[in-house]
Amino acid sequence: MKKSIVIISALVTLFFFGEIALTFSDDGNSFIIENEEVAFSLKLENQYSDFSATTKIDEMVEAFIRQWGIKGASVAISKDEELVYAKGFGYANVEKKEEVKPGHLFRIASVSKLITAAAVMKLYEEGYLDLDEHVFGPAGILDSTLFSGYKDKRVEQITVRHLMNHTAGWSKHSGDPMFNSLYIARKLKIDPPAKTDHIIEFTLSRNLNYDPGTRYSYSNLGYGILGRVIEVKSGMPYEDYVIMNLLKPAGIHDMHIGRSYAHEKFPNEVNYYNEGRKLMTYAVDGSGEIVPSHYGGNNIELLGAAGGWVASAPELCKLMTALDGFGNQRDILEKETLEMMVDPELAGMGLFGWRGQDHYGTWWRTGYISGSTALLVRQQDGVNWVILMNTSTYKESRIQRYTSSMMFGAVNSVSLWPYLNLFLVDKNHPGPITEIPVSNPLL
Numbered sequence: 001m002k003k004s005i006v007i008i009s010a011l012v013t014l015f016f017f018g019e020i021a022l023t024f025s026d027d028g029n030s031f032i033i034e035n036e037e038v039a040f041s042l043k044l045e046n047q048y049s050d051f052s053a054t055t056k057i058d059e060m061v062e063a064f065i066r067q068w069g070i071k072g073a074s075v076a077i078s079k080d081e082e083l084v085y086a087k088g089f090g091y092a093n094v095e096k097k098e099e100v101k102p103g104h105l106f107r108i109a110s111v112s113k114l115i116t117a118a119a120v121m122k123l124y125e126e127g128y129l130d131l132d133e134h135v136f137g138p139a140g141i142l143d144s145t146l147f148s149g150y151k152d153k154r155v156e157q158i159t160v161r162h163l164m165n166h167t168a169g170w171s172k173h174s175g176d177p178m179f180n181s182l183y184i185a186r187k188l189k190i191d192p193p194a195k196t197d198h199i200i201e202f203t204l205s206r207n208l209n210y211d212p213g214t215r216y217s218y219s220n221l222g223y224g225i226l227g228r229v230i231e232v233k234s235g236m237p238y239e240d241y242v243i244m245n246l247l248k249p250a251g252i253h254d255m256h257i258g259r260s261y262a263h264e265k266f267p268n269e270v271n272y273y274n275e276g277r278k279l280m281t282y283a284v285d286g287s288g289e290i291v292p293s294h295y296g297g298n299n300i301e302l303l304g305a306a307g308g309w310v311a312s313a314p315e316l317c318k319l320m321t322a323l324d325g326f327g328n329q330r331d332i333l334e335k336e337t338l339e340m341m342v343d344p345e346l347a348g349m350g351l352f353g354w355r356g357q358d359h360y361g362t363w364w365r366t367g368y369i370s371g372s373t374a375l376l377v378r379q380q381d382g383v384n385w386v387i388l389m390n391t392s393t394y395k396e397s398r399i400q401r402y403t404s405s406m407m408f409g410a411v412n413s414v415s416l417w418p419y420l421n422l423f424l425v426d427k428n429h430p431g432p433i434t435e436i437p438v439s440n441p442l443l
Contacts, residue, residue, distance in 0.1 A: 039254035041086070041314040042268070043425045044102035049087045056413035057085065061387075064406045065090050068399065069275045070391040072100040076313035077385045077411060081321040081328040082421035086314045092270040092390070105269040105310040106388035107258050107300070108374040109367030110355075112309040113223045115255075117164060117353025118323055119230050119242050121337050129233045131161040136204070141229050146197055150204035157212045160229060163222040165350030169208035171217045177203050178220040178306060181284055181299050192286030193299055196224050216349040220306040227305025238305055250322040250332055251423075258310040260284060260300045269310055272371030276394035279370060294371030294392070307369060313386045318423060320376060320384040324363075364404070368397035375403050385411055 057075070065073050072090035076083065088100030123129040134140045136147055137156035150156075154169060162168040177184060181194040184202045188194070203221060210217075227238040234241045239257050247255055259265060272294045279293040284302075291297050300308045311319075322331050325338040341352035342363050357363045361380025367373065376386045387407055393399050 037248075037253045039103065039252070039312070039315055040318075040423060040425050041254060041312040042103040044086050044314060044422060046087045046099075046101060048422060048425070049085045051085075051418045053414055053416055053418055054085055057410040058087070060406055060410040060413070061089050064403070065389070068391075068393045068395075068402070070389050070393065071273045071275075072104075072270055072391070073387060073389045074100055074102060074104060074106060074313035075385070075387050075407075076102070076317035077383065078317050078321055078423075079417045080382045081324070081326055081384075083314060083317060083423040084417045084420055086317075086422050094271065094273070100270065100390075102314050103254070103268055103312050105254065105256075105258075105266050105312055106374065106390055107272070107367075107369060107372040108309050108311050108316065108388065109307045109369040109372060110220075111311075111316070111365050111367035111374045111376060112303070112305065112307045114323070114353035114365045114376075115242060115246065115309060115319070116223050116226050116230070116305040117341060118246055118333060119238075120160065120164060120226055121333055121341060121352065122245055123230065123233050125334060125337055129160060129229070131164070132159050134159055135163065135225065135229065141232055142200070142225070144197075146201055147204055149201075152204075152207045154208050154211060155204060159212070160226070161348055162212045163219075163226050163229070164352045165348040166216050166219050166222060167213050167349050168219060168222050168225075169210055169212045170203070170219050170221055171209035171215075172219065173217075174209055176220055178224055178303055179298065181302055182282055182286065185286065193284045193302065196228055196302060196304065199302070200225060200228070213348075220303065223306035224302070224304065230305070246322075246332055247319070250319055252315045252318055254315055255309060255311040255319075257304055257308045258300045260296055260298065262295045266310065268312075270390040272390050274371055274392040276392045276396055292370075294369070298369060303369075307367065311388075313388050314422065316374075316376060316388070317384055317386045320378060320386070321423075324378045324384055326382055366397070366400050368400065373397075373399055373403065375400055375407070377404070377407070379411075383411060 061073060061075055071094050072092050074088045077085040086102040088102055088104060090100055092098045092100045092104045124131060134156060135142055135158045136150060158168045177199050182192055184199055185192040185194040188198055188202055190198060230238050230241055274292065274294055280290050281293050281297040283289045283291045283296040284299040321329060323338060325331060325335050331338060340346040342354050342357045354363050355365045363378040365376050370392050373389045378384050385407060387403060
């Protein structure tokens with residue numbers, strides 16, 4: 001009979017200080033975190049999720065990454081706001097044969113918009129911001145002289161709500177300024193890399209494509225501007241506000257704005273690969289070097305609030321449990337606020353941060369950028385799941401439809417989830433696993 005395992009669900013959460021050597025490496029060397037709170041995800045090992053009940057998930061994810069040539073992936077699943085599964089697949093670093101572990105960081109691309117939207121709604125709840133407040137013009141939030149030379153008078157109509165639901169007046173058919181920073185730096189006669197304020201300044205020198213609030217057109221720029229709105233309203237840098245007001249209160253300690261180049265990545269961050277079109281482009285730093293789009297060709301720091309965060313699957317899953325509206329733990333936003341974010345009648349033509357919902361309680365958010373793909377889903381039955389991948393395929397962002405089909409099938413293959421909560425893994429008991437009686441239904 002296979003060894004039966006269970007993790008005691010009544011473990012007391014312990015966030016500890018001190019010095020701990022972690023097993024991730026960069027150039028083969030372990031690194032040390034001193035006097036900082038260490039993310040629970042860094043204490044997880046793949047074998048903690050070796051259950052007979054979830055074998056089908058293992059098989060389906062492994063088959064999927066083989067089929068699509070994906071180098072590495074990480075999956076995290078919570079049930080009733082307890083982490084019941086967290087496992088890495090394939091390689092974080094193919095060249096060094098470093099396998100993916102639950103604590104590895106991945107770029108999450110536009111999943112970052114959910115984080116930004118939650119930060120905006122936090123300011124809204126606390127009375128620092130009104131969703132119908134104007135952003136530009138004499139009475140706008142961003143009334144800086146830098147943004148006063150706008151060409152189109154209609155920009156004065158743009159509100160926070162319009163930025164949140166992608167109805168501010170910019171069309172993706174006119175190009176995405178967040179991915180054209182070299183061109184913008186040249187037009188503004190500044191040294192690259194361009195900053196968010198430069199992108200906004202340049203964009204305001206052109207006409208809007210339509211009246212604000214009248215059409216939906218997905219906009220990275222809109223969320224980049226929201227990052228600046230958060231800074232003005234909070235008086236803090238965007239990343240600091242998110243960390244202090246969303247992440248740390250939720251017990252999340254290893255999410256960050258990522259970096260553009262391979263040598264800048266975090267020690268526990270995966271390598272990125274492109275198995276589709278081998279896109280080469282000029283480096284965003286203006287050096288003139290020709291680089292892969294996933295390493296220096298896209299300005300990750302500039303994307304920031306729109307698409308620049310890196311996270312591990314377990315910590316991203318933990319953030320979902322703080323934004324899902326389920327009742328087993330206190331969320332970081334009020335229930336009415338969370339419902340507003342996914343209600344088209346309240347949020348407007350689009351949603352706030354989320355990519356879609358099905359009117360039956362399932363919400364989802366996708367993310368794609370060269371070298372990485374992210375997908376998270378909140379199901380109506382209390383199951384939340386995340387899958388992160390470090391490889392682009394020839395399907396590019398269209399891989400999401402195949403990923404979601406596989407993951408829904410994998411998650412629905414489990415009839416009875418293991419009795420455990422990996423959110424509560426403890427430093428002194430890295431594998432709080434014990435034998436359970438033969439009569440247990442999981443056997």
